[in-house]
Amino acid sequence: MLSDTSGLIKHPDGCARCWWAGADPTYVAYHDTEWGVPEWDGRALYEKLILDGFQAGLSWITILRRREGFRRAFAEFDPEAIARFTDADVARLMQDTGIIRNRAKIVGTIAGARAYLAIEARGPGFSDFLWDFVDGVPIQGRARDRTGIATETEVSRKLSKALKAEGFTFCGPTIVHAFMQAVGLVNDHLVGCHRHAFCAALGEAP
Known part of the structure; x- marks a missing residue:
């Protein structure tokens, strides 16, 4: 290469x-x-936000290699199931070698599931809650080199604050910006990357 x-x-x-x-x-x-790639499914967005929270202090590849383990441990990231987790489930997960065994992050996942359900219950839903921060249209990055890629933005700071107010944890502005990049709220592929134009086109689709 x-x-x-x-x-x-x-x-x-x-x-x-x-x-x-x-x-x-x-x-x-x-x-x-x-x-x-723009993601619109609320449950998939919840999963990615939680996994980005587990990444805090680690590399993303560490989480990516354990993603199936996380899915098994957390009921395929079904918020309704996770919201019912008890102290016994926390203890079980602390023994699960297929995930990152961090008690605060595990407890935060349960709190996040309950926050997700609360947002869903009052409508219009978690997906709309997130996408409203970019007016429903992905922000198109135009960086031609890595120095032009931000680690946090004004939008990620606002979304971070809103998520914390809802009850989510491990969602600081840097984590939230990484989440926004991953789920297509922001297209931060470098302009010369072969995926930039593809993701930009998806963002323009009706």
Whole structure:
């Protein structure tokens, strides 16, 4: 693979990708199929927000490699099921080697499920709650090199504050911005990346 000063990496398949994808096949597949694609399903958004919270202090690849373990442990991220978790479930999860065993993050996942359900109950739902922060349209990043990619923004700070007010934890502005990038609220693929135009087109779809 060849890299340039912009932060793009030219892979053997001829595609230029964002620097962070590296050479790990799992990471490359995630970059090429998920990251930056607008997500509208509330439950999927809840899952990703929780996983980004578990990432705090770790690398995303650490979480990505355990994603199926997290799904098994947390009832496929069904908020209704998680909201019913008890202290016994917390104790069980603290022994589960398939996830990151952090008590505060596990308890925060349960609190997040209850917050999700509260938002859903009062309408119009968790997806709309999140997408309203970008007026329902993905923000299109125009960075041509990695120095132009922010770690947090005014929007991520506002969304972070709103999520905390609802009862979510581990959702500071930096985590929230990473979440926004991942679920397509922001298209932060570098302009020269082969996925930038694809994700931009998805954001323009009616």
